[in-house]
Amino acid sequence: MMSLFTIPNLGGAHLGGWRHPAAYANTVMNLDQAIEVAKLAERGKFDGVFLADGNGVRDMDKPALFAANHPSARPGVFDPVVLMTALATHTTRLGLVSTATTTFDEPFHIARRFASLDHISHGRAGWNLVTASNPGDALNFNHSEFVSREDRYGRAEEFIEVVRGLWDSWAEDAFVQDQGAGQYLDPARVRKLNHQGKYFRVAGPLNVPRTPQGHPVVFMAGQSARGKDLAARQADAMFGAGDSKESCQADYADIKSRMVRLGRNPDTLRFIPGVSIFVAETSGEADDLYGELNELISPALGVAYLSKIVTRDLTEFPVDGPLPEVPDTVIGGSSVRSFVLKMARRENLTIRQTYQRVVPGFGSPVIKGNPAQVADALEDWYAGKACDGFMISNPIMPVALRNVVDLVVPELQRRGLFRKEYDGPTLRDHMGLPKPDNAYFSNTGLAAE
Numbered sequence: 127m128m129s130l131f132t133i134p135n136l137g138g139a140h141l142g143g144w145r146h147p148a149a150y151a152n153t154v155m156n157l158d159q160a161i162e163v164a165k166l167a168e169r170g171k172f173d174g175v176f177l178a179d180g181n182g183v184r185d186m187d188k189p190a191l192f193a194a195n196h197p198s199a200r201p202g203v204f205d206p207v208v209l210m211t212a213l214a215t216h217t218t219r220l221g222l223v224s225t226a227t228t229t230f231d232e233p234f235h236i237a238r239r240f241a242s243l244d245h246i247s248h249g250r251a252g253w254n255l256v257t258a259s260n261p262g263d264a265l266n267f268n269h270s271e272f273v274s275r276e277d278r279y280g281r282a283e284e285f286i287e288v289v290r291g292l293w294d295s296w297a298e299d300a301f302v303q304d305q306g307a308g309q310y311l312d313p314a315r316v317r318k319l320n321h322q323g324k325y326f327r328v329a330g331p332l333n334v335p336r337t338p339q340g341h342p343v344v345f346m347a348g349q350s351a352r353g354k355d356l357a358a359r360q361a362d363a364m365f366g367a368g369d370s371k372e373s374c375q376a377d378y379a380d381i382k383s384r385m386v387r388l389g390r391n392p393d394t395l396r397f398i399p400g401v402s403i404f405v406a407e408t409s410g411e412a413d414d415l416y417g418e419l420n421e422l423i424s425p426a427l428g429v430a431y432l433s434k435i436v437t438r439d440l441t442e443f444p445v446d447g448p449l450p451e452v453p454d455t456v457i458g459g460s461s462v463r464s465f466v467l468k469m470a471r472r473e474n475l476t477i478r479q480t481y482q483r484v485v486p487g488f489g490s491p492v493i494k495g496n497p498a499q500v501a502d503a504l505e506d507w508y509a510g511k512a513c514d515g516f517m518i519s520n521p522i523m524p525v526a527l528r529n530v531v532d533l534v535v536p537e538l539q540r541r542g543l544f545r546k547e548y549d550g551p552t553l554r555d556h557m558g559l560p561k562p563d564n565a566y567f568s569n570t571g572l573a574a575e
């Protein structure tokens with residue numbers, strides 16, 4: 127069964143989306159709209175919603191972009207786990223995946239926060255583990271520069287082991303709560319972690335009991351070899367970043383073969399690449415929406431956005447001239463950057479042509495057309511082992527998501543590619559992921575000390 131997630135970005139996943147007459151107005155810190163979007167995704171039987179996140183306001187050095195509601199600038203966003211907790215009380219089945227970084231946080235905090243969300247949502251929590259992509263965030267956490275990739279991954283590798291160890295602190299039946307006998311918990315059914323490593327010293331146990339899913343679902347999205355190896359060892363899902371079906375097929379085969387080399391069953395990780403969907407009743411209407419949104423992007427804004435992606439100020443170059451040379455490597459996340467550069471070089475694109483290609487999907491591949499055409503494309507990717515599902519960006523909210531739910535989902539259901547009803551209550555159930563065993567306790571006794 128295909129998995130479907132969506133990014134509930136209220137301003138839309140297109141630079142012009144928030145300005146369109148059909149878009150939500152007043153989206154800043156708007157909980158009511160976020161609830162409406164979550165309910166919409168649940169009506170569409172989506173596996174879940176997924177919140178990207180950072181720990182700082184970006185793009186202040188690019189005023190044209192900063193002033194124009196660029197989603198990853200994030201000048202006004204809820205803490206994602208706090209928002210997910212609110213959404214949990216307005217939904218019953220929808221998975222709630224939230225990003226949190228191992229670079230600036232502590233394992234105990236993350237283990238506790240996501241375990242709490244898993245309890246509050248009755249088994250619908252997911253954590254997108256990132257090492258952080260914005261170098262500037264480091265300045266909010268007592269650093270004077272970005273932590274090196276080497277250290278970020280060293281920390282992340284130990285971090286996830288500590289978090290999983292903490293999630294295994296308690297046997298499932300530890301909290302006896304026998305009012306008659308006066309026994310609240312069974313002290314034999316809890317275990318200290320006593321972790322001592324290079325980056326962390328954590329005694330444990332966690333002050334949250336074993337959660338409904340055992341462990342919340344862990345997503346990752348790192349694109350470096352080290353990031354992919356960590357995902358192959360530890361992730362339940364990978365948020366993929368390919369520019370085409372073919373690149374996703376290569377990434378899919380790559381991550382699954384890494385898992386096999388590590389002795390892991392490749393079906394225990396779901397590969398979910400991002401796509402941006404423009405769908406309407408007719409392909410003509412979908413084209414019109416695409417054109418209308420692109421009309422809302424001035425060349426100055428398009429160039430500012432592309433400058434950010436390629437990490438070079440392009441304003442001094444003619445917009446109808448070629449994309450100039452840019453350094454090959456940069457600090458921080460760079461997957462969109464590298465495929466944009468490859469595409470521009472391969473196809474000899476001008477600056478204007480490049481930003482026009484990139485803006486509509488914010489770097490994700492665009493799938494556009496009537497419901498059958500969009501379903502054809504999704505089926506083609508899924509059947510062609512380019513993915514196990516999709517992370518859907520919606521260029522204009524809530525219209526684009528509503529169109530996916532009302533037009534594309536029924537078509538996928540008709541084709542037997544997507545659920546008509548949720549089978550089980552948890553996010554693991556939706557994604558077909560096994561519930562992890564407790565490393566320290568079986569349900570019948572203490573397995574290890």
Ligand SMILES: Cc1cc2nc3c(=O)[nH]c(=O)nc-3n(C[C@H](O)[C@H](O)[C@H](O)COP(=O)(O)O)c2cc1C
Binds near residue numbers: 178256257260365367
């Ligand atoms: C599709 C995708 C989504 C990502 N989302 C986030 C995010 O929301 N917040 C963040 O800090 N990093 C995000 N990242 C960054 C990565 O998870 C990772 O930490 C970063 O790319 C550095 O690792 P790498 O060098 O292995 O790619 C994302 C990356 C990709 C490819």
